[in-house]
Amino acid sequence: MNFYSIVHNDFDGTASAAVYSRAVGSLPANIWFTEPTKIHNLIGKLELRGVNKIMIADIGLNEGTIDQVISALKSLISKGASVQWFDHHVWKEEWKKKLADIGVEVYHDTQTCGAGVVHNVMNPQDEFSSKLVSADCSVDIWLHNDPMGEKLRRIVENNREFSWKKKIIETFYNGILWNDEFQSILEKQVDAELKGYQKLWKYYRVLEINGKKVVVAIRWRGPPDISYAAQFLMTREKADVFVSANGKAISFRSAKIDVRRFAAKLGGGGHPLAAGASLNMPLIYRFLRRVGIVSPANKWVSNIVKNTISDLGYFEYKQKNISTS
Structure with missing residues (x-):
């Protein structure tokens, strides 16, 4: 056909x-x-x-x-x-x-x-x-x-x-x-990821919002992939939500919290456990990020995340019977 x-x-x-x-x-x-x-x-x-x-x-x-x-x-x-x-x-x-x-x-x-x-x-x-x-x-x-x-x-x-x-x-x-x-x-990808994990500390901070830990990260170049980093950092920091931003978009990940609600409030969407939205970071923060200074960008994104989650609160996602076939 x-x-x-x-x-x-x-x-x-x-x-x-x-x-x-x-x-x-x-x-x-x-x-x-x-x-x-x-x-x-x-x-x-x-x-x-x-x-x-x-x-x-x-x-x-x-x-x-x-x-x-x-x-x-x-x-x-x-x-x-x-x-x-x-x-x-x-x-x-x-x-x-x-x-x-x-x-x-x-x-x-x-x-x-x-x-x-x-x-x-x-x-x-x-x-x-x-x-x-x-x-x-x-x-x-x-x-x-x-x-x-x-x-x-x-x-x-x-x-x-x-x-x-x-x-x-x-x-x-x-x-x-x-x-x-x-x-x-x-094999090559995993080797590169293992090296990349050692540099993640430069790019993220941990917030406590309404009694739960939230990891907020500014995207980095190269591996590990954001999804794998999300799992790693949530486990390491005992966090319930992972958030990342790259200057033009923001993404949310969780193993149990319905994060689509957060993305929807920012004009986006996605899945209950993995969602995102457009988020244009101010030019000055994008410039600083390009030259390796990520803290100002992280503070700016963190404020948005705090306000969004504080306004909506957390709702645990109850998975239904998922069909994969």
Whole structure:
């Protein structure tokens, strides 16, 4: 089958494209890796060029761009396109209705990862896809219940180049979950991470907010990845929430607190245990961060975090039965 894929620029998006490809028996004619904040621009510029099937996966919607997304998709559908949209982020019911009203097939399930939604709809009997989805969900929605997820995420996100992501999808499409090349990359990545952990103390501080510890960090260059650092620092500092900022965005992580509420208050969203929002840091703090002075930036972010959490309070997230297959 001839189709286009539009997926999130991470492990879950890559896995979603691979699972869909296995379900339909062919690789995409073309694939785009993007972000929820950019999806409307991509769709608006998309040319069908004889391909009428479009799958979108692991891309959430937001209030600010929904009308532009609807307009762009309506135009493509009027030209003969059929669109399937698979996602697991939190949506408003009215968004689903708007998409359905213009002819988009919407498959939405917040109890799994993006690839899990694709798998459950398209090919739930495929054993290889079940293994890939299990690994993907483990890290994407912070279940941490499949060791393969920690390994594969390092492999997929080791290289952000399009050619690497495309190669990964082809590898998964052919039913290969692990190979010698992946093993070599993993060993080098872990070595670099171990060295990186020794430098983290420069970038974070620990706050006590409403009786709980919160780690606030300013992003650093190189490994460890922010998700792995979050787990490490929350364990080390006995903290319940981890927050990081990079000058343009802020992200929240927790093993038990619903942090999506904090991200939503700042205009963002995500998953209950892993969420984020845009946050433009003042230019002076970004400049100081670039020259290695992170304390002013950390103080600025910490004030925002204190106010946000103090206003909303903590709510423990009760996980429902999560579907990974």
